[in-house]
Amino acid sequence: KAGVTQTPRYLIKTRGQQVTLSCSPISGHRSVSWYQQTPGQGLQFLFEYFSETQRNKGNFPGRFSGRQFSNSRSEMNVSTLELGDSALYLCASSLDSDEVNEQFFGPGTRLTVL
Amino acid sequence: AQTVTQSQPEMSVQEAETVTLSCTYDTSESDYYLFWYKQPPSRQMILVIRQEAYKQQNATENRFSVNFQKAAKSFSLKISDSQLGDAAMYFCAYRSESEGAQKLVFGQGTRLTINP
Numbered sequence: 630k631a632g633v634t635q636t637p638r639y640l641i642k643t644r645g646q647q648v649t650l651s652c653s654p655i656s657g658h659r660s661v662s663w664y665q666q667t668p669g670q671g672l673q674f675l676f677e678y679f680s681e682t683q684r685n686k687g688n689f690p691g692r693f694s695g696r697q698f699s700n701s702r703s704e705m706n707v708s709t710l711e712l713g714d715s716a717l718y719l720c721a722s723s724l725d726s727d728e729v730n731e732q733f734f735g736p737g738t739r740l741t742v743l
Numbered sequence: 744a745q746t747v748t749q750s751q752p753e754m755s756v757q758e759a760e761t762v763t764l765s766c767t768y769d770t771s772e773s774d775y776y777l778f779w780y781k782q783p784p785s786r787q788m789i790l791v792i793r794q795e796a797y798k799q800q801n802a803t804e805n806r807f808s809v810n811f812q813k814a815a816k817s818f819s820l821k822i823s824d825s826q827l828g829d830a831a832m833y834f835c836a837y838r839s840e841s842e843g844a845q846k847l848v849f850g851q852g853t854r855l856t857i858n859p
Binding site: 632660662664671672673674677679684685687717719721723729730731732734735736737 | 786
């Protein structure tokens with residue numbers, strides 16, 4: 630069974646631009662969570678989607694948004710990019726949302742904002 | 744809000760020896776879950792071990808075991824017979840039972856180096 634895939638793997642943008650990152654969960658998984666990883670702040674939860682609905686949201690500004698499609702694939706969008714948005718963005722999938730199933734992480738998308 | 748603290752930014756150990764990584768957390772909840780994740784240089788996070796707070800018995804997975812002290816809010820990871828492949832960043836993580844959803848709160852991580 631294929632693992633979690635994220636595209637693109639690397640991205641370079643300039644301040645003020647917007648970006649869309651994609652995450653394809655493991656087949657059959659319906660929950661997708663997003664995390665931001667930076668050297669200073671560590672790993673921080675962005676949001677979780679389950680059955681096309683946002684279930685939980687971390688403490689990030691409204692510039693960070695996401696969605697989930699009927700096939701469980703998820704996208705996150707960051708508008709009006711700032712230098713501080715440079716980070717590794719990880720997504721994780723699990724079977725469902727309420728049960729404490731193992732979360733499987735993707736390789737991440739490395740976003741650099743210049 | 745829950746917080747997770749890993750006080751050891753870096754640790755090193757000789758191959759085949761035992762190492763213990765520390766983790767403390769703060770929560771007012773009585774039911775929750777704790778995890779150790781490993782992030783090798785390739786960047787893909789892997790679950791190492793999990794512990795349910797309602798279980799008194801410490802979790803064990805092959806060479807990996809935890810020392811869960813609920814009253815002290817401590818959750819350390821012991822790696823026995825360290826191998827070169829154990830070199831990675833290790834993250835301690837907390838998941839609320841009441842909050843639902845798959846939100847994990849992570850510690851800052853411990854970089855583990857294995858010396859041959």
